[in-house]
Amino acid sequence: MNFKLSTLLAASLITCTSGIALAAESAVTLSGSAALTSDYRYRGLTQTQSDAALQAGFNFAHTSGVYAGVWGSNVNFGTDDPHLELDPYLGYSTELSAFASKPVLDVGVWYYNYPSASELNWAEFYARLTFGSLITADDSLMTNINYANDFLGDGAEGDQWYFNATYSIPFGAGFGGVASLGYTTTSDYEFDSKGSDDYLDWKVGVNYAIPMFDGLTAELAAVGTDIDTDDMSNVTKRGVETGAVFTLTKTF
DSSP: OOHHHHHHHHHHHHHHHTHHHHHHHSSEEEEEEEEEESSOEETTEESSTTOOEEEEEEEEEETTSEEEEEEEEEOOOSSSSOOEEEEEEEEEEEEOTTSTTOOEEEEEEEEEOOTTOGGGOEEEEEEEEEEEOSSSTTOEEEEEEEEESSGGGOSSOOOEEEEEEEEEEEEETTEEEEEEEEEEEESSOOOSTTOOOEEEEEEEEEEEEOTTSTTEEEEEEEEEEOOOOTTSOHHHHHTTSOEEEEEEEEEO
16 A cells, blocks of 8 residues: 555544534534545546555535545556545535525635656646435435646646536435436547547446444445547556446545
């Protein structure tokens, strides 16, 4: 396990445990999460050569709606570097109470940061709108739009847009379901040998809140893309084709 990632996880767990005390004394709340996943898939694409990943993060949120945090994971792009992704972010969230459905608007910027390979760093702006209780109580639909002008840190400074919709629904007895569909389009990046500059990604899964451990959730999902794999090696194909991903997540 990467030493830096181990340190990040330990610091996150210690810091997040103190969140309740911090919330009682100020207008700032602290939350966090730690996860173990069989494959770190980013918009359908593996970031770990289809291997497992250990991930952790924490988030500071102010009562004004402003929030900031950092999230980290081990990565493997098939090269010597990088091995660690450590992403800071800053945003603002507010409920649109003027609308009957009271959706939540969330805007911000996310910085993809690779400490040992800074030439790959890039920033992305996002806007999300989340609707609750659309079909049944406690379900949700999150829609988001993301924009970057240096996608994947390739240096070409072309436009990249990402559109996504994710629906979550509880089934009862701790079980739930999730389904998402995303679309990536770029002006300067090719995803396959045919020169495609766009692709679809999807995810369909079930999750279970383990009752004996507060905040612990298990999820099994099918994740994939429609990227053409005709001229790809078996390792590369595995990282973009539909595959099963199992994830354990603990929130604090």
